[in-house]
Amino acid sequence: MSVTAAQGFTAAGIAAGIKENGTPDLALVVNNGPRLAAAGVFTSNRVKAAPVVWSEQVLKGGTVSAVVLNSGGANACTGPLGFQDTHATAEKAAEALGHNAGEVAVASTGLIGLRLPMDKLLPGIDRAAAELTGHGGEKAAIAIKTTDSVHKTAQVTVGGTTGGGWTVGGMAKGAGMLAPGLATMLVVLTTDADLPAAELDTALRAATRTTFDRVDSDGCMSTNDTVLLLASGASGVVPDTAEFAEAVRTVCDDLARQLIGDAEGASKDIRIEVVGAASEDDAVEVGRSIARNNLLKCAIHGEDPNWGRVLSAIGTTSAVFEPDQLNVAINDIWVCKNGSVGEDRDLVDMRYREVRITADLAAGTESAVIWANDLTADYVHENSAYSS
Amino acid sequence: MSVTAAQGFTAAGIAAGIKENGTPDLALVVNNGPRLAAAGVFTSNRVKAAPVVWSEQVLKGGTVSAVVLNSGGANACTGPLGFQDTHATAEKAAEALGHNAGEVAVASTGLIGLRLPMDKLLPGIDRAAAELTGHGGEKAAIAIKTTDSVHKTAQVTVGGTTGGGWTVGGMAKGAGMLAPGLATMLVVLTTDADLPAAELDTALRAATRTTFDRVDSDGCMSTNDTVLLLASGASGVVPDTAEFAEAVRTVCDDLARQLIGDAEGASKDIRIEVVGAASEDDAVEVGRSIARNNLLKCAIHGEDPNWGRVLSAIGTTSAVFEPDQLNVAINDIWVCKNGSVGEDRDLVDMRYREVRITADLAAGTESAVIWANDLTADYVHENSAYSS
Structure with missing residues (x-):
């Protein structure tokens, strides 16, 4: 599992002292080649953290030899000095590894508006470099957690591990600010498949478009979202393009589902799930509108199949539909038919963690799936106390 | 105060038995003329309740002789039978009052997706008609409450009440689904000024654009929002256009502020308050984005001046700005300057109910004010239990 499932990668995760509580907070992922190809997708928030600005530049070259990730501070809204901190981080990792700093990506997560404690972070990079191993992926996944209760890893191996096969593995963190354009979400995927940067980019963008970009836990878009895909080529296998794209999508989908969970x-x-849409864009717009409706999210928390709030959310969109042709199912019970009362809402069983809402726009054949969470008193509590 | 502050109006509020708990749930407002001019603004939700569809048609004629309002049921998503119920309500009121049903507006509020108990509502109209008085405005305001803890009324009198003057009064309800395009919000304004429907319409649209349309308590847009302005002409005074527009705006602003409160x-x-914007549209877009950021709303609840969440909300908009020129004040302390750390956040005193956020886009001279609320465990509780 994780970023060391694929051949050619080493990783480490340590407690550098960035977090005051002494838990792991610094991860290092190194691509040992022979290939150093990479692709990246970043937040679409216009207020970008310093590491995002840095890593976007690094990725333009299509080569990444290492990734430094820290929790305990987002290094966002920290001005020119914050950018210098990111630059120094990359330089330090390059020095410790004998790499080129221009090929070292950096990702940070934590509170916005605070400088990172560089006196802790820079020595930590030396320590992490000394602890790099071929099974360090789990430790790296643990070190990037913020309010995550568990670390998240995933893996797909195609063609068997005994020869001729290849692997895509990865790790993710992210528990709040989960929304499109990605979401206080840091993800590193690795593969030992032998592919150039351009093909990685195509596969990664296709995968994130229908996975991480369709996770909308709380409608809030982060300043730090980063999803990287690194290829070592160590398996010596050039995979089928479609098969590789599907493997990347599967790992992204797995990690995205873990973030929501x-x-x-x-x-x-x-x-x-929005079905019967005139276009995929319509389906996504309607899905997001439902996903972000606080009143509906409260109702789901209360196990109340309140389909009226689904309809009021659909009604705010510009999608093609007629109000008196809308159908809505909650956990497969069609509680709303033709824009009005349908099957008995008492038939809806909402005791389990997963709740399925199906909105049929009756306007076409396109569809999309958006994942969201309910709104709870615990969410309020956790986010009203986060920075203190 | 309320809808009977202006001359020429009578009103009543009774318990018709629509609400199972026996509290008042039916209001009647009657314009006794001599003029019966009216204007209306309705929800921009495409899923419109039956009374909205009905009243939009009535208002096209520019004449309203009476308004029937009920709490205890929104009559939204109730199909053709729900529309027949609204029609029957208008017919019944017309019969009781000796009016034309095509000049009777109807407004409903409550749970979506349930038919109204017409066996209770129709006899209630007869009882309400029998109780109409020139000081029934407060009872009418009480009868339209749903989860409102208090009833809301407001009044402006221009030129003295002893002669030559005129009055704008009104009532409002609305406590959830408060967002642009109006919000489970029912408002009836009355005036004894002598003005035709077209002038009422101009004044009402100008007023709602910067008051009710800039209230964004929870980002949710209702299926039932209705704001009506009725003129009796009973004062015999034709007011100055600008003065009248300002009076209507003042009453709307007062009621909008009460809804947020x-x-x-x-x-x-x-x-x-968004200042330094390149356009008013930019200012409103940024204000709404801040108003709807759940993480920020939680932080405000926790009295945490988390300006990073303000910046991340601004960054999701398409407004003109440079991230490194943004300034943010919370309760007049400029905690963010030039997109980075500003004055000491410990200086921000957030103990009081009103919290002022100022976002300076440093891109122009336009501005806008949006009112919002924090996100609390009580909001979650109230809205996860509402329909049960």
Whole structure:
């Protein structure tokens, strides 16, 4: 599992003292080649953290030899000095590893608006470099946690591990600010497949578009979201393009589902499927509108199949539909038919964590799935106390 | 105060038995003329309740002789039978009052997706008609409450009440689904000024654009929002256009502020002022994005001046700004300057109910104010239990 499942990668995770509580907070992932190809997708928030600005530049070259990740501070809204801190981080890792700093990506997560304690972070990089191993992936996944209750890893191996096969593995963190354009979400994927940066980019963008970009836990878009895919080529296998894209999508989907399952304060995971849409864009717009409706999210928390709130959310969109043709199912019971009362809402069983909402726009054949969470008193508590 | 402050109006509020708990749930407001001019603004939700569809048609004629309002049921998503119920309500009121049903507006509020108990509502109209008085405005305001903890009324009198003057009064309800395009919000304004429907319409649209349309308690847009302005002409005074527009705006602003002050579960009223914007549209877009950021709303609840969440909300908009020129003040302390750390956040005193956020885009001279509420465990509780 994790970023060391694929051949050619080493990783480490340590407690550098960035977090005051002494838990792991610094991860290092190193690509030992022979290839150093990479692709990246970043937040679409216009207020970007310093490490995002840095790593976007690094990724333009299509080569990444190492990734330094820290929790305990986002290094966002920290001005020119914050950018210098990111630069120094990359330089330090390059020095410790004998790499080129221009090929070292950096990712940070934590509170916005605070400088990182560089007196802790820089020595930590030396220590992490000394602890790099081929099975360090789990420790790395643990070190990037913030309010995550568990670390998240995933893996797909195609063609068997005994020869001729290849692997895509990865790790993720993210528990709040989960929304499109990605979400206080740091993800590193690795593969030993032998592919150039351009093909990695195509596969990664296709995968994130229908996975991480369709996770909308709380409608809040982060300043730090980063998803990287690194290829070592160590398996010597050039995979089929479609097969590789599907493997990347599967790992992203697995990690995205884990993020929703561990979202801050959530008690329900809500799978919103919009069907019968005139276009995929319509389906996504309607899905997001439902996903972000606080009143509906409260109702789901209360195990109340309140389909009226689904309809009021659909009604705020510009999608093609007629109000008197809308159909809504909650856990497969069609509680709303033709925009009005349908099957008995008492038939809906909402005792389990996963809740499925199906919205049929009756306007076409396109569809999309958005994952969201309910809104709970625990979410309020966790996020009203986070920075103190 | 309320809808009977202006001359020429009578009103009543009774318990018709629509609400199972026996509290008042039916209001009647009657314009006794000599003029019967009216204007209306309705929800922009495409899923519109039956009374909205009905009243939009009535208002096209520019004449309203009476308004029937009920709490205890929204009559939304109730199909053709729900529309027949609204029609029957208008017919019944017309019969009881000797009016034309095509000049009777209807407004409903409560749970979506349930038919109204017409066996209770129709006899209630006869009883309400029998109780109409020139000081029934307060009873009418009480009868339209749903989860409102207090009833809301307001009044402006221009030129003295002893002669030559005129009055704008009104009532409002609304405590959840408060967002632009109006919000489970029912408002009836009355005036004894002598003005035709077209002038009422101009004044009402100008007023709602910067008052009710800039209230964003929870980002949720209702299916039932209705704001009506009725003129009796009973004062015999034709007011100055600008003075009248300002009076209507003042009453709307007063009522809008009362809605925020009584929003479901809220512990803080947040005044978000966006300044230095390149356009008013930019200012409103940024203000709404801040108003709807759940993480920020939680932070405000926790009295945490978390300006990083303000910046991350601004960053999701398409407004003109440079991230490193943004400034943010919370309760007049400029905690963020030039996109980075500003004055000491410990200077911010957030103990009081009203919290003022100022976001300076440093891109122009336009501005806008949006009112919002914090996100609390009480909001979650109230809205996870509402329909059960």
